[in-house]
Amino acid sequence: MDVEWKQNLLSERTETFRPSLIREILKASLGKKDLLSFAGGLPDPSLLPLDVFRSAIDKVILDKSGIALQYGESQGYLPLREWISEFYYGGFGEEVSPSEIIITHGSQQGLDLIGKLFLDNRSRVLTESPTYLGALQAFQVYSPSFSTLTLEKDGVNLSELDEILKKEDITLFYTNPVFQNPSTYTWSESKKRQAAEILDSNECFLVEDEAYRLLDFEGKKHSSISSYRKRKDLCIQLGSFSKIVSPGFRLGWMRVPSGIFGKMILAKQANDLNSNQWSQLVVSEFLKECDWESYLSRIRSSYRERRDLFAETLKSEIPDFEFHIPDGGMFLWVRIPLTDSFLLFEETFKKGLAFVPGREFFPDSSDSSFLRMNFTVLSPSDMQKGVEILADVWKNYPREGT
């Protein structure tokens, strides 16, 4: 039967829905076991200590199955919010009460709920350029316009920030200041402090995405921009368990100021009632049972080794490619001597290798000479194989202007 669609069946906002190449690659890699992928922001599941995890599950089943197998509070499971308050924010010297925290299905859901509360077709979102693709996907559903700031190695250009905030009616500024996805750049403390002042004096709402904040391989503690602001009522901070525990539990959180807290809870309820109780209890017990600091150290040193190996392999196999070596995170942001890395992506993908072409990370999907390459999930030998495929394609790739 032919599908005949009524005119205007769908809402106007569906016209701005943005596809994600990363999700397409992930789907392809599930069907195609021999695809080597540098594309995802995937942690290594083998770093999760299965014995501690198992004992956490046993505890939940024995003592707490009545809670774990039921609906829960929309705000999230209190012991998990207490852990976030004490060990996450407390570890950075930030005072955040469990009552300010909402547990979400990944920080992606936080971005969607922010879109719901703040954005419509009259809104304007300010982002770094490049910026996190998932934020673009979440926000574009609500049809705002975008303005962008040049991202330098130590944070955004501050005079641009001040100028845009004075000139344009910005609804919110979205930033990812520590090991930014995709650029891996980290704001300097001085820029964070100055940006906080500029945001305060322009009364700008800040959405600070901290997905990689704990993944500094040297254990350095990075302040949040929010912590420097006087107007904490105009800050949301987003966090995630996906990069430090496991994406399998689909859990993140947001710190939400009291002025919009009630509305945010209603948006969460309307979206999915409450976050997965079973996962919240298991993660909460796991965090209680594991030795948090040594667990973190183990992840950090494993990823540091892989970063080093990846950077060395890439440098020796493809000296044309340029990149900055970040102190943390999960990616290298690689500049290649081409104006559009997407065509290169299409070639390597045919040979069984994936990365994310840079244009995915620009609000206007402008062509880009970057590749985002993950180093935290492939084994050393697959990493080597992947780089060899890329080098091989590159060797025979037509150079521009030749």
Next chain:
Amino acid sequence: MDVEWKQNLLSERTETFRPSLIREILKASLGKKDLLSFAGGLPDPSLLPLDVFRSAIDKVILDKSGIALQYGESQGYLPLREWISEFYYGGFGEEVSPSEIIITHGSQQGLDLIGKLFLDNRSRVLTESPTYLGALQAFQVYSPSFSTLTLEKDGVNLSELDEILKKEDITLFYTNPVFQNPSTYTWSESKKRQAAEILDSNECFLVEDEAYRLLDFEGKKHSSISSYRKRKDLCIQLGSFSKIVSPGFRLGWMRVPSGIFGKMILAKQANDLNSNQWSQLVVSEFLKECDWESYLSRIRSSYRERRDLFAETLKSEIPDFEFHIPDGGMFLWVRIPLTDSFLLFEETFKKGLAFVPGREFFPDSSDSSFLRMNFTVLSPSDMQKGVEILADVWKNYPREGT
């Protein structure tokens, strides 16, 4: 510090956000252990066979932790979609391919995604009156208008349906035709067939919420309205694991026609990337390991006993209250000789007893002389105690007109 809000900081749609008394009661009951609650649509967690559940978890940890602890496909875990296709739809004789199914964080998320795709302030949603509160919450975020149909014991009034579809520009019709929440009414097969024809001839999009479809205590199989429609491209069906396995896993699904499938996947990605992998794998293994038919029978007969006990207790303690005894579901929908049950709710709540006052289930929150009372989670003795509290408050409650 005083919070000073910028004018128009939030989007207009936040003005129509709808609170949920059910969620407030749930939150209160978590803090207040002695609150007896007939309010939630809560299954009894003790009906989940913990040994089968545990062995399912062991399997996932041993054989599939690499998949369970990683990001997954936006559409959902294929073996779970295959189970839904074969045992859920197959059990009703409906042919639905796993490729038509999207796994969601509860059917609530399905409702939100539908709102995202279809609704804005130019849209008009048609519902039964009363209707499911969660659907009102999900849809109202997108600021549509509402029209309602009188719900009779065997389904909506069909001439009203035809008339409204001819007169008004309806974006979609939302219905919950089997053991409707809150009324417990179930559409007759004849009304479903006729409604399908009316919907087809008016080219109306149907959203059919089947949360309680498997909970017929006599095991009777109820057809879907969708199965009678010729225009299957204008039907979405929503299902849930919350009522038959556990709400703790926060998993549901939707059957989505191909014409909007791609857009729905983008909306899901923008919302939370993918559904909880860990829960999807555990539930999938659990369903494989449990004897599905005998598991369902056990739940059905346990709930049937409680329904009988509850109905008898209520009848003998408060003969003023009127209700229909449903063949399934989780509620009694009780009519009391008052024009507004909310005031009664406030009184009983002070005495440690909760139910949901009927007005929560009407799009215009009109006063109502109904109570929705759940019978699936309280123990027989708590049920008795709860009814006694209610009887006691009622005995001394000021009658209207006296």
